[in-house]
Amino acid sequence: MSKPNKQDLSLLRDRIDQLDGDILRLISERAECARQVAETKTASDPDAVFYRPEREAQVLRRVMELNQGPLDSEEMARLFREIMSACLALEQPVKVAYLGPEGTFTQQAALKHFGESAISLPMAAIDEVFREVEAGAVNYGVVPVENSTEGVINHTLDSFMDSSLHICGEVVLRIHHHLLVADTTLKDKVSRIYSHPQSFAQCRKWLDAHFPHAERVPVSSNAEAARLVKSEWHSAAIAGDMAAKLYGLTHVAEKIEDRPDNSTRFLIIGNQQVPMSGADKTSLVVAMRNQPGALHDLLEPFHRHQIDLTRLETRPSRTGVWNYVFFIDFAGHLDEPRVAAVLDEVRLRASELKVLGSYPQGVL
Numbered sequence: 239m240s241k242p243n244k245q246d247l248s249l250l251r252d253r254i255d256q257l258d259g260d261i262l263r264l265i266s267e268r269a270e271c272a273r274q275v276a277e278t279k280t281a282s283d284p285d286a287v288f289y290r291p292e293r294e295a296q297v298l299r300r301v302m303e304l305n306q307g308p309l310d311s312e313e314m315a316r317l318f319r320e321i322m323s324a325c326l327a328l329e330q331p332v333k334v335a336y337l338g339p340e341g342t343f344t345q346q347a348a349l350k351h352f353g354e355s356a357i358s359l360p361m362a363a364i365d366e367v368f369r370e371v372e373a374g375a376v377n378y379g380v381v382p383v384e385n386s387t388e389g390v391i392n393h394t395l396d397s398f399m400d401s402s403l404h405i406c407g408e409v410v411l412r413i414h415h416h417l418l419v420a421d422t423t424l425k426d427k428v429s430r431i432y433s434h435p436q437s438f439a440q441c442r443k444w445l446d447a448h449f450p451h452a453e454r455v456p457v458s459s460n461a462e463a464a465r466l467v468k469s470e471w472h473s474a475a476i477a478g479d480m481a482a483k484l485y486g487l488t489h490v491a492e493k494i495e496d497r498p499d500n501s502t503r504f505l506i507i508g509n510q511q512v513p514m515s516g517a518d519k520t521s522l523v524v525a526m527r528n529q530p531g532a533l534h535d536l537l538e539p540f541h542r543h544q545i546d547l548t549r550l551e552t553r554p555s556r557t558g559v560w561n562y563v564f565f566i567d568f569a570g571h572l573d574e575p576r577v578a579a580v581l582d583e584v585r586l587r588a589s590e591l592k593v594l595g596s597y598p599q600g601v602l
């Protein structure tokens with residue numbers, strides 16, 4: 239194909255200007271529709287929740303299905319994610335508490351899920367995120383629950399045992415770690431590296447190969463690691479892009495995680511019970527009596543009804559009642575008859591069963 243000449247360029251730019259005008263008009267029209275939906279919701283219920291996780295998941299899935307390129311479907315869905323976030327904020331921005339401080343992967347996950355128009359508030363600990371949502375100070379919370387390299391985040395599972403909150407959604411984030419330094423750091427004199435223990439674990443092989451003698455100092459988050467290196471000329475941090483940007487650090491090495499598919503799954507917690515979206519997951523916590531075959535008895539109904547288990551975790555119980563506690567995730571929604579049937583059976587076999595929530599499978 240020959241290169242466009244100056245005249246072609248100006249024609250193409252005219253066309254782009256015209257299309258931008260159309261897009262602008264259509265987005266405004268869409269925002270007006272969303273505003274009317276909000277008015278209708280408030281008219282029938284003054285305490286109505288504007289944000290609908292199942293509807294947002296459906297909108298994004300539809301965009302991905304309709305998309306024919308040249309933009310990638312995920313890229314297109316990300317654009318629509320932001321349009322929806324802005325439409326919703328017109329009525330009422332969603333307030334979200336996340337495991338902070340600012341610049342953590344959990345903040346990145348919160349913004350990926352709710353879009354940049356959400357108000358995100360950092361909390362110092364996972365149970366604080368739960369408390370803030372329970373107290374009604376925020377609409378939702380975002381907490382990490384499992385990493386593909388390092389496994390489950392026990393703190394989050396334990397918090398669910400004492401909480402009445404529901405899981406309203408999930409979001410999976412690819413985790414890329416970088417070795418970061420400040421402008422004043424002497425790069426060849428790095429003798430200390432700060433990071434979160436999970437991040438050290440995810441970059442162990444790279445560190446052994448490249449910095450076998452540097453002291454590894456675990457801190458409470460990788461954003462905190464990024465903050466600390468600002469004032470130390472011989473230190474580096476392992477953290478993500480958000481933290482690097484927040485503290486103005488430069489990359490010495492990029493994507494140093496040992497596994498290229500390293501990702502973390504986060505849960506959205508709230509007070510809402512989410513209706514079916516068409517592709518959902520359900521999470522349970524189940525206590526079984528301490529007897530032979532207990533785990534088999536628990537899993538057998540899922541197998542018989544051909545329900546796809548996506549995760550099974552065991553946690554030590556903390557009370558007499560919770561002898562053995564299993565966290566189970568499976569594909570399906572509580573409102574589906576086959577799911578309701580399995581739960582009825584499991585309830586008979588378990589000493590306790592708590593449904594943590596049915597929610598849309600992560601789209602982005």
Ligand SMILES: C=C(O[C@@H]1C=C(C(=O)O)C=C[C@H]1O)C(=O)O
Binds near residue numbers: 290294297322323326
């Ligand atoms: C417009 C609605 O409300 C909100 C805005 C949405 C949107 O912009 O598409 C989707 C779901 C809700 O979070 C709705 O419920 O349809």
